[in-house]
Amino acid sequence: MRYISTRGQAPALPFEETMLTGLARDGGLYVPDALPRFTAEELQAMVGLPYEEVALRVMLPFVEDSIDAATFRTLIGEAYSGFGHALRCPLAQTGPNDWVLELHHGPTLAFKDVAMQLIGRLFEFVLNRRGERVTIVGATSGDTGSAAIEAFRGNSAADVFILFPHGRVSEVQRRQMTTPADANVHALAVEGDFDDCQALVKAMFNDFAFRDEAGLAAINSINWARVMAQTVYYFTAALALGAPGRPVSFSVPTGNFGDIYAGNVARGMGLPVESLVIATNENDILHRCMQTGEYRRSEVVQTTAPSMDIQVSSNFERAIFDALDHDAYAVAELMQALSSGGFTLGANAMSRLRASYHSARVSQSETAETIARIHAETGQILDPHSAIAVHGAAQVRGNPQTPMIALACAHAAKFPDAVEAACGIRPPLPPRLADLYEREERMTVIANDLAQIQSLIRERRQP
Numbered sequence: 292m293r294y295i296s297t298r299g300q301a302p303a304l305p306f307e308e309t310m311l312t313g314l315a316r317d318g319g320l321y322v323p324d325a326l327p328r329f330t331a332e333e334l335q336a337m338v339g340l341p342y343e344e345v346a347l348r349v350m351l352p353f354v355e356d357s358i359d360a361a362t363f364r365t366l367i368g369e370a371y372s373g374f375g376h377a378l379r380c381p382l383a384q385t386g387p388n389d390w391v392l393e394l395h396h397g398p399t400l401a402f403k404d405v406a407m408q409l410i411g412r413l414f415e416f417v418l419n420r421r422g423e424r425v426t427i428v429g430a431t432s433g434d435t436g437s438a439a440i441e442a443f444r445g446n447s448a449a450d451v452f453i454l455f456p457h458g459r460v461s462e463v464q465r466r467q468m469t470t471p472a473d474a475n476v477h478a479l480a481v482e483g484d485f486d487d488c489q490a491l492v493k494a495m496f497n498d499f500a501f502r503d504e505a506g507l508a509a510i511n512s513i514n515w516a517r518v519m520a521q522t523v524y525y526f527t528a529a530l531a532l533g534a535p536g537r538p539v540s541f542s543v544p545t546g547n548f549g550d551i552y553a554g555n556v557a558r559g560m561g562l563p564v565e566s567l568v569i570a571t572n573e574n575d576i577l578h579r580c581m582q583t584g585e586y587r588r589s590e591v592v593q594t595t596a597p598s599m600d601i602q603v604s605s606n607f608e609r610a611i612f613d614a615l616d617h618d619a620y621a622v623a624e625l626m627q628a629l630s631s632g633g634f635t636l637g638a639n640a641m642s643r644l645r646a647s648y649h650s651a652r653v654s655q656s657e658t659a660e661t662i663a664r665i666h667a668e669t670g671q672i673l674d675p676h677s678a679i680a681v682h683g684a685a686q687v688r689g690n691p692q693t694p695m696i697a698l699a700c701a702h703a704a705k706f707p708d709a710v711e712a713a714c715g716i717r718p719p720l721p722p723r724l725a726d727l728y729e730r731e732e733r734m735t736v737i738a739n740d741l742a743q744i745q746s747l748i749r750e751r752r753q754p
């Protein structure tokens with residue numbers, strides 16, 4: 292399988308290079324040139340298999356040019372052995388034909404672990420085979436950084452430097468980044484805000500001499516390997532609720548569009564998915580675009596679901612590429628227009644997008660009400676992101692015979708203040724993390740200064 296850029300000006304690559312590169316050199320995102328497709332019989336044969344076995348069957352066609360099946364099976368096994376639930380991504384019922392898919396049983400209690408835990412092992416395997424080392428550099432407002440650190444701690448082929456805004460992440464998030472004691476983990480508290488952290492990372496990647504010298508690599512949500520790893524739970528959930536014999540629908544709390552795009556990939560591989568609901572909070576650029584065709588950024592509003600407090604959704608470019616029938620030239624033009632504020636999609640592209648996705652916007656008060664209602668009705672405690680998915684699903688519920696699965700992307704204990712305000716209960720950390728508040732912290736507070744951060748990386752990375 293070859294991977295091509297959504298902007299058409301970068302070389303097609305095999306899986307290994309696609310994963311190590313992340314962003315294409317023309318600024319585009321890599322997608323497979325064609326999706327593998329499972330027959331109904333092949334899907335039926337996956338019903339009832341363990342998560343890891345479904346993962347192997349679903350992902351092998353994407354990686355088999357680079358990684359043999361036996362090695363891949365081992366890496367998958369290692370990636371999910373640290374999850375706190377035997378099913379890895381279990382379903383829980385919230386209504387007659389309504390479900391939540393719990394994606395927060397990984398080590399940092401957010402769905403990002405599902406992809407990141409696998410990517411850490413894939414990087415280590417291919418880099419050791421090449422005799423290379425990389426320096427992972429990323430900026431985080433919370434969840435991504437802790438998932439990356441947890442996935443790469445102790446990695447024999449990578450150092451990981453995560454920049455976060457000093458004093459502006461939650462205590463749980465900070466401790467998840469500062470308590471791993473491994474020598475290759477470097478948590479940098481930058482005296483600035485999240486945008487400053489992002490700008491610093493961007494500047495390091497644009498400094499080509501530094502980028503080559505330090506072997507910088509990115510593992511942000513546009514990396515194809517992350518999308519690939521996220522397709523798996525769409526399969527396991529749908530198969531548990533009647534696929535391939537009956538279709539299912541999903542509602543996805545959406546920020547950068549990586550998670551919901553994985554659902555559309557699963558559909559393209561033959562999984563019967565009726566509806567995919569883009570659930571947004573008050574940062575509703577995607578909902579507005581689905582309504583009007585106009586994709587235009589506005590100001591970011593802070594909400595209780597910070598992982599969705601995003602204006603421009605980077606993976607949406609992949610959906611546009613699909614809606615424009617893989618016209619890379621047209622995608623490149625739209626992305627050019629986005630840098631000066633926005634663009635409007637034509638009628639054809641919009642009708643194709645609307646055939647693939649529905650959308651809903653969920654307010655702060657609706658989010659809190661949903662947390663309280665689900666707790667009162669079922670005893671389950673949702674985090675704000677998950678509550679947005681549940682409420683979004685209810686807003687655009689189609690055929691009641693079709694199971695509706697809302698993705699629960701974070702554990703409630705990650706956002707204890709918002710959850711307590713909504714339902715009066717302060718959710719405790721699960722037992723395996725209960726001592727998080729006692730573990731020793733280790734971080735470097737550093738000025739919002741590119742040169743200082745670059746020299747720190749030069750000093751600390753292992754050559």
Ligand SMILES: *Cc1c(COP(=O)(O)O)cnc(C)c1O
Pocket residue numbers: 401402403434435512544545546547548549550551598599676700701
């Ligand atoms: C990252 C994240 C999201 C958004 O996922 P995207 O793939 O960026 O759309 C939603 N909820 C939680 C809890 C997250 O950590």
